[in-house]
Amino acid sequence: MSSVYRDTLLAGAARLGLEVSDSLADGMERHFALVAKWAERINLTTVTEPRLAASRHGLDCLLFTAMIPLSASWNTVDVGSGAGFPGIVLALARPTLELTLLEPIRKRTSFLRVALAELHLDRVRVVEGKLDPPGLKPPVTAPRSTPVWPADLIISRATIPPLELIPLAAPRLSPGGQLILTSGSGAPPPSELARAAEVAGLVPVERREFRLDADETRILDRLQRP
Numbered sequence: 001m002s003s004v005y006r007d008t009l010l011a012g013a014a015r016l017g018l019e020v021s022d023s024l025a026d027g028m029e030r031h032f033a034l035v036a037k038w039a040e041r042i043n044l045t046t047v048t049e050p051r052l053a054a055s056r057h058g059l060d061c062l063l064f065t066a067m068i069p070l071s072a073s074w075n076t077v078d079v080g081s082g083a084g085f086p087g088i089v090l091a092l093a094r095p096t097l098e099l100t101l102l103e104p105i106r107k108r109t110s111f112l113r114v115a116l117a118e119l120h121l122d123r124v125r126v127v128e129g130k131l132d133p134p135g136l137k138p139p140v141t142a143p144r145s146t147p148v149w150p151a152d153l154i155i156s157r158a159t160i161p162p163l164e165l166i167p168l169a170a171p172r173l174s175p176g177g178q179l180i181l182t183s184g185s186g187a188p189p190p191s192e193l194a195r196a197a198e199v200a201g202l203v204p205v206e207r208r209e210f211r212l213d214a215d216e217t218r219i220l221d222r223l224q225r226p
Contacts (some may be wrong), residue, residue: 005032008054016210018062027092027119028058034115035083042107045082055213060182061086062153063210065093067180067222074152077102077167079131080159084115090155098123100147104130130162131168143154150174157182163196166223170200175223177207180222187219197223 013020020028037058038047049205060173064086068074073096078087081101091099101124103109114122127147154169154177162181169179179202181193188196189193194204202223209220 001178003029003050005029005050005054009058010050012055012059013062013213016059016063016156018059018065020062024092030119031084031088031092032058032116034111038111038114039083042111044108044111047204056216057083057085057099058089059212060216060218061089061157063182063218063220064090064180064192066208066210067206067220068094068097068153070094071096072153073098075148075150075174076100076153076155077147077151077172079154079165080104080157080161081112081126082108084112085102086155086157087124088112088115088119088121091116091124095123096146097153098124100127102127102129102131102139102147104128109206131172133168149174150177152177154179162193162221163188166193166196167201169224170202173202175225178222179224180220183219183221185217185219187221193221193223201225 006025010020024145032053035044039045039048047056051133072094075098077100079102081087081103087099101112107127112126149172151172153173156165162183197204202225205224206222208220212218
């Protein structure tokens, strides 16, 4: 079934060289409908126009799949998941990932749990919390109410600036674990990113640039713990 959201998503994915199956497009369209409905009541996003949402949210999240193999089964934490961007999109696109959605705002965690139930993403966990600085003792919590550290992969979108995220995420990575950073046109220069990575004990592995539309550029950096 055609829709403005779906048509924009599929056309953009084809232009960017990203694969979107019918089932993935179905799931992303249902996720968008849930986001748009809940955004009327709580602060999830101001981008609910279908064409813009497909580009600025849908395609933007799918860019992570360019750096994550289809069969990856990594223990993955989405920091500041918000409305499920990119966590829920990745759960749909890379269903073998062991995903935890880490979100500090309770109303948003409520939305995430509803969305996971509606989309039948039973393997994905929601944790109410944030990525604390290294050495900060976390509050006493119930079992399974924190992410499973160390992580094989940490991702985040539009929450913590890249140079601030690096020292927070690095101690939470397993040996060989990866951190994927996403930025706009103001991404840190490679030399600055490399210095921050070295201090944190990480190594830059890959940088890729994508054009979402005429006005939006995305730069993804993949760092790895040796």
